[in-house]
Amino acid sequence: AQSVTQPDIHITVSEGASLELRCNYSYGATPYLFWYVQSPGQGLQLLLKYFSGDTLVQGIKGFEAEFKRSQSSFNLRKPSVHWSDAAEYFCAVGASGGGADGLTFGKGTHLIIQP
Amino acid sequence: NAGVTQTPKFRVLKTGQSMTLLCAQDMNHEYMYWYRQDPGMGLRLIHYSVGEGTTAKGEVPDGYNVSRLKKQNFLLGLESAAPSQTSVYFCASSIRPRVFEQYFGPGTRLTVT
Numbered sequence: 001a002q003s004v005t006q007p008d009i010h011i012t013v014s015e016g017a018s019l020e021l022r023c024n025y026s027y028g029a030t031p032y033l034f035w036y037v038q039s040p041g042q043g044l045q046l047l048l049k050y051f052s053g054d055t056l057v058q059g060i061k062g063f064e065a066e067f068k069r070s071q072s073s074f075n076l077r078k079p080s081v082h083w084s085d086a087a088e089y090f091c092a093v094g095a096s097g098g099g100a101d102g103l104t105f106g107k108g109t110h111l112i113i114q115p
Numbered sequence: 116n117a118g119v120t121q122t123p124k125f126r127v128l129k130t131g132q133s134m135t136l137l138c139a140q141d142m143n144h145e146y147m148y149w150y151r152q153d154p155g156m157g158l159r160l161i162h163y164s165v166g167e168g169t170t171a172k173g174e175v176p177d178g179y180n181v182s183r184l185k186k187q188n189f190l191l192g193l194e195s196a197a198p199s200q201t202s203v204y205f206c207a208s209s210i211r212p213r214v215f216e217q218y219f220g221p222g223t224r225l226t227v228t
Contacts, residue, residue, distance in 0.1 A: 009155070034216055043119075043205060043219040044158075090157065094212070102148050102212050107157035 002027040002093045006106035013081050014114045021076040021109050023091030032094035033074040034103065035065055039087045047089075050074065061085070086113045117141055119220035121206050127226045128196045136191040136223050138206030146209040147189040148173075148217065149181060151202040158205065164189055165212070196227045 003026040013019050025031055032051055036044040048059025055067040065076045074091060088110050092103040119140045128134055138147065149161040160173030164183040178200060180192045189208075193200060203224050207217040 036219075041222075043221045044207075044217075045219075046216045049216055094215075102146070102160060102163060102207070102209065103217060105158040107155065 002031065002104050004091050004093050004104055004106035006089075006091055006109050008109045009107075010110045010112065012112040012114055015083055016080050019076075019078045019081045019085070019111070021089050021091075021111070023074045023076065023106060024072050025074060025091070025093045026072065027093055030069075033065075033067060034092040034094070035059065035063070035074075035076050036090045036092060036105075037061075037087050038090065038108075044090060047076070081111075081113055083113045083115070086111055119206055119208055119218050121204075121220035121223050123223060124221065125224050127228065128193075129228055130197060132196050133192070133194050134196065134225075135193075136204055136206075136225075138189045138191070138208075138220055139187055140189075140206075140208040140218070141187060142208060142218065143186070144208035144210055144218070145186070146212050147183065148207040148209070149179070149189065149191045150205045150207065151175065151200075152205060152222075153202050161191065161204075163212075196225075198227045201225060201227045 005024045034049045035047040038044045048057050050057045050067045088108045090108045091106040094103050122137045145166050148163045150158040159175045162181040164170050167186040170181045182190045203222050205222050206220040209217045
């Protein structure tokens with residue numbers, strides 16, 4: 001079964017600084033990878049996804065993520081964060097090998113933006 | 116196009132009371148999911164459905180029941196609420212499982228006292 005690890009529970013970044021959120025997955029074949037963002041009191045919104053092809057994926061709100069098969073990672077990056085980026089971020093993995101039970105989510109990383 | 120909607124947004128129950136959470140989607144998705152979100156635990160799958168009239172257990176199904184009588188609706192029931200069921204509940208839908216992204220509703224915050 002697949003699994004997702006987000007090693008950082010909390011991350012604090014100054015406004016305008018760069019950001020990298022880590023995500024490691026465990027899955028035997030090529031995974032389908034997703035990053036979601038959850039603003040306070042809101043549902044989850046999809047930031048970006050990777051299915052195949054180019055390993056650098058662009059998403060909404062200026063985010064990007066890079067798939068590295070050798071490291072089983074799918075880290076999320078943003079060159080310059082804004083105060084509005086403060087939120088909870090979830091990495092998720094899907095699989096093409098069948099099963100209807102949907103995506104497997106990491107436990108999330110809480111991003112705090114310092115002024 | 117409202118996407119995924121959930122009612123109610125907030126609810127407070129006393130231990131032993133029952134209630135039903137309603138999820139509706141207007142995207143004609145076959146697959147629907149109920150999750151609960153607790154601090155430090157991420158999202159945990161309660162039940163899911165692969166189509167009208169079908170349901171299946173997820174990771175944490177105990178204490179919950181579901182029904183999918185219509186394709187666009189997925190109901191989550193608590194027959195006898197317990198304080199351990201205090202959580203935020205999210206519904207999601209998808210075109211296909213695992214391959215395509217899930218679309219989430221805004222959530223229901225449930226407190227059981």
